[in-house]
Amino acid sequence: MSKLLIRGGAAVLAAGTKVCDILVEDGKIVKIASSIGEKGAEVIDAKGLHVFPGLIDMHVHLREPGYEYKEDIASGAAAAVRGGFTQVCCMPNTQPVCDNAAVVGYIFARSKEVGLCKVRPIGAITKGEQGESLAEIGKMKEAGAVALSDDGRPVPTARMMRLGMEYASDFGLICLSHCEDKSLADGGCVNEGYNSTLAGLKGIPRAAEEVMVAREIVLAETLKKRVHICHVSTKGAVQLLREAKARGVAVTAESCPHYFALTDDIILSYDANTKVNPPVREAEDVAAVKEGLRDGTLDCIVTDHAPHHADEKNVEYDLAAFGISGIETSFSLSYTHLVKGGILTLEQLADRMSGAPARILGLEGGALAEGAVADLMLADLDAKYVIDSKDFVSKGKNTPFNGREVYGKVKYTIVDGMVKFSE
Numbered sequence: 001m002s003k004l005l006i007r008g009g010a011a012v013l014a015a016g017t018k019v020c021d022i023l024v025e026d027g028k029i030v031k032i033a034s035s036i037g038e039k040g041a042e043v044i045d046a047k048g049l050h051v052f053p054g055l056i057d058m059h060v061h062l063r064e065p066g067y068e069y070k071e072d073i074a075s076g077a078a079a080a081v082r083g084g085f086t087q088v089c090c091m092p093n094t095q096p097v098c099d100n101a102a103v104v105g106y107i108f109a110r111s112k113e114v115g116l117c118k119v120r121p122i123g124a125i126t127k128g129e130q131g132e133s134l135a136e137i138g139k140m141k142e143a144g145a146v147a148l149s150d151d152g153r154p155v156p157t158a159r160m161m162r163l164g165m166e167y168a169s170d171f172g173l174i175c176l177s178h179c180e181d182k183s184l185a186d187g188g189c190v191n192e193g194y195n196s197t198l199a200g201l202k203g204i205p206r207a208a209e210e211v212m213v214a215r216e217i218v219l220a221e222t223l224k225k226r227v228h229i230c231h232v233s234t235k236g237a238v239q240l241l242r243e244a245k246a247r248g249v250a251v252t253a254e255s256c257p258h259y260f261a262l263t264d265d266i267i268l269s270y271d272a273n274t275k276v277n278p279p280v281r282e283a284e285d286v287a288a289v290k291e292g293l294r295d296g297t298l299d300c301i302v303t304d305h306a307p308h309h310a311d312e313k314n315v316e317y318d319l320a321a322f323g324i325s326g327i328e329t330s331f332s333l334s335y336t337h338l339v340k341g342g343i344l345t346l347e348q349l350a351d352r353m354s355g356a357p358a359r360i361l362g363l364e365g366g367a368l369a370e371g372a373v374a375d376l377m378l379a380d381l382d383a384k385y386v387i388d389s390k391d392f393v394s395k396g397k398n399t400p401f402n403g404r405e406v407y408g409k410v411k412y413t414i415v416d417g418m419v420k421f422s423e
Contacts, residue, residue: 002025002026002027002042002417002418003023003024003025003038003040003041003042004023004024004025004041004042004043004044004374004414004417004419005021005022005023005024005036005038005041005042005043005044006021006022006023006024006044006046006051006376006378007021007036007043007044007045007046007047008020008021008045008046008047009022009046009047009049009050009051009378010049010050010051011032011050011051011368012050012051012052012053012346012347012350012368013032013347013367013368013369014347014351014355014367014368014369016347017050017346017347019034020032020033020034021033021034021035021036022036022051022368022376023036023038023041024374024376024414024417025417026417027373027374027416027417027418028371028372028373028374028417029368029369029370029371029372029373029374030370030371031370032368032369032370044378044412044419046378048380048382049378049379049380049411049412050346050378050379050380050381051368051376051377051378052084052350052353052354052368052376052377052378052379053350053354053355053365053366053367053368053372053375053376053377054084054085054086054087054354054365054375054376054377054413054414054415055083055084055085055086055087055330055331055353055354055377056085056086056087056088056089056353056354056357056358056363056365056366057080057085057087057088057089057302057303057305057327057330057357058089058147058176058254058300058302058357058360058361059089059091059151059176059230059231059254059256059302059303059304059305060076060080060088060089060090060091060302060303060304060305060327061090061091061093061152061304061305061306061307061323062076062077062088062090062107062119063076063094063307064076064094064107064110065094065095065096065103065106065107066094066095066096067094067095069309069395070307070308070309070312070395070396071307071394071395071396072395073107073110073111073114073119074110074114074116075393075394075395076088076090076305076307076327076394077111077114077116077117077119078116078393078394079305079325079327079328079392079393079394080116080117080327081116081117081413081415081420081421082328082393082410082413082421083303083327083328083329083330083331083410084331084377084379084410084413085117085327085377085413086117086118086365086375086376086377086413086414086415086420087117087118087119087120087357087363087365087375088117088118088119088120088305088327089119089120089121089122089146089147089357089361090107090119090120090121090122091122091149091151091152092121092122092123092124092129092149092150092151093129093150093151093152093153097124097127097128097129098121098122098123098124098140098145099123099124099126099127099128099129099135099136099140100135100136100139100140101136101139101140101142101143102143103121104121104123104140104143104144104145105143105144107119107121108121108143108144116415116420116421117413117415117420118375118415120144120146120361120363121140121143121144121145121146122145122146122147122148122149122151122176123135123136123137123140123141123145123147123148123149124148124149124150125148125149125150125155125160125161125164125168125175126150126155126160126164129150129152129153131150131153131154131155131156131157131160132160134160134163134164134167135148137167137168137171137173138171141171141172141173145173146173146361146362146363147168147173147174147175147176147228147361148164148168148173148174148175148176149175149176149177149178149230150178151176151178151230152178153178154177154178154179154180154181154182154212155175155177155178156182158215158219161175161177161215161216161219162219162223165219165220165223165225165226165227166223166225168225169225169226172362174226174227174228174360174361175226175227175228176228176230177212177216177227177228177229177230178230178231179209179210179212179213179216179229179230179237180208180209180212180277180278181207181208181209181211181212182208184204184205184207184208184211185204185205185208186202186204187202188201188202188203188204188205188208188279189201189202189204189275189279189317189318189320189322190202190203190204190264190267190275190279190280190317191203191204191206191264191267191279191280191281191282192204192205192206193264193281193282195264195265195267195268196264196267198268199267199268199270199317201267201317201318202318204277204278204279206234206235206236206237206281206285207236208278209232209233209234209236209237209278210234210236210237210240213229213232213237213240213241214240216229216251217240217241217244217249217251220244220249220250220251221244221247221249224250225250226250226251226252227250227251227252228251228252228253228254228360229241229251229252229253229254230253230254230302230304231254231255231256231259231278231302231304232253232254232255232259232289232292232298233255233259233278233279233280233281233285233289234278234281234285234288235281235284235285235287235288237253238288238289238291238292238297238298239288241253241292241297241298242292242295242297245297252299252300252356252360253292253297253298253299253300254298254299254300254301254302255289255292255293255298255301255302256301256302256303256304256324256326256330257301257303257326257329257330257333257334257337258276258280258324258326258400259280259281259285259286259289260286260289260290260293260337260338261286261333261336261337261401262274262280262286262400263280263281263282263283263286264279264280264281264282266280266400267279267280267317270317271400272313272314272315272317272320272321272398273313273324273398273399273400273402274400275313275317275320275321275322275323276304276306276322276323276324277322277323280400290337290338290341290343293338293343293344293352294343294344294348298352299352299356299360300352300353300356300357300360301330301334301349301352301353302357303326303327303330304323304324304326305324305325305326305327305394305396306322306323306324306325306326306396306398307323307325307394307395307396307398308321308323308325308396308398309395309396310397310398313398323396323398324398324399324400325389325392325394325396325397325398325399326399327394328392328393328394329387329399329401329406330353331353331377331379331408331410332385332387332406332407332408332409333401333404333406334349334352334353335349335379335381335406335407335408336406336407336408340407354366354367355367373416374414374416374417375414375415375416376412376413376414377410377412377413377414378410378411378412378413378414379408379409379410379411380408380409380411381407381408382407383407383408383409384405384406384407385405385406385409386403386404386405386406387399387401387402387403387404387405387406388402388403389402409423410423411423
């Protein structure tokens with residue numbers, strides 16, 4: 001029997017944060033108490049550290065199969081545990097698309113071989129993410145898919161999204177919607193506004209996102225089905241979600257660090273590492289995303305980790321790939337901007353980055369409690385460092401945060417009671 005004793009850390013519990021010992025046995029938390037004496041246990045001295053439930057990222061791109069030159073399950077999982085994540089849910093825009101049981105099974109098998117964090121595959125809503133016919137939803141669920149999404153692309157018609165939501169519900173799954181009206185986005189590459197005009201870059205209006213958010217809310221309300229909105233970036237989308245939740249619509253939503261830690265002033269550098277979809281918006285949108293995270297309108301923080309090869313970013317801005325490699329910086333950026341910034345408490349941060357994703361997708365984990373799975377992350381919240389993408393273990397070095405000073409360094413990541421990362 002493997003035993004692990006985490007001694008003297010400040011545990012971030014649902015009821016509050018308190019200094020205590022945590023005993024782990026055979027992959028479960030068996031005891032949380034002020035002092036535990038346990039012979040034969042491996043001991044981690046957590047004095048001065050905070051103990052969080054293992055972080056859960058319900059929106060990452062691991063690129064395998066098909067785009068292993070950008071990232072693969074091994075490099076992505078290594079980056080995840082370094083970032084404090086014990087579970088990640090990978091989007092289906094691979095090659096071939098994860099729209100069948102075989103690809104779901106392959107991702108599961110690879111992640112078990114790698115043996116770092118838990119990798120949960122998300123299946124496509126439509127075959128090939130083409131928006132024309134439903135994918136094999138039941139078979140993907142049997143093979144272990146935890147949700148459905150055509151992320152990277154919107155589901156183009158309301159009828160197809162309706163069918164997706166109904167079938168997903170029948171199999172106990174939820175659709176995660178990439179909200180983008182392509183006809184309004186119209187080939188744009190940055191937020192439409194003053195800075196896009198200054199930069200001479202084609203803009204994407206907020207309406208491209210908000211029109212689709214409104215569509216998914218109306219469908220969820222009409223059908224009485226659940227839907228989850230991906231990577232919310234605009235003030236209008238936050239308001240639509242707030243009003244829908246007040247009416248009791250079964251809608252949940254997420255945002256990412258780049259939407260609360262950056263404004264579109266960054267595009268004036270013409271650095272393609274700032275190019276992401278949806279684009280980084282303006283100060284009023286940043287304030288709205290922060291308020292949405294504070295009041296629970298936005299349920300969770302995800303990374304939308306989108307690693308790319310350097311050659312795909314080292315081109316003209318409008319030709320560069322969309323996406324930010326974010327899984328190694330998410331916790332530090334979130335802690336620095338939201339907790340030190342006075343927006344969230346530590347307990348709320350743990351919920352947005354662990355508890356809420358577990359609830360939305362029905363995953364184990366998400367809380368520190370006796371009897372719970374021993375997925376844990378230990379961080380030094382006083383540790384200050386400067387983000388440098390050359391230190392990333394992800395193959396994707398594409399971050400707009402190089403040189404940014406942040407607080408909160410992950411020291412240990414523990415999955416099923418086993419240390420998978422220690423600094």
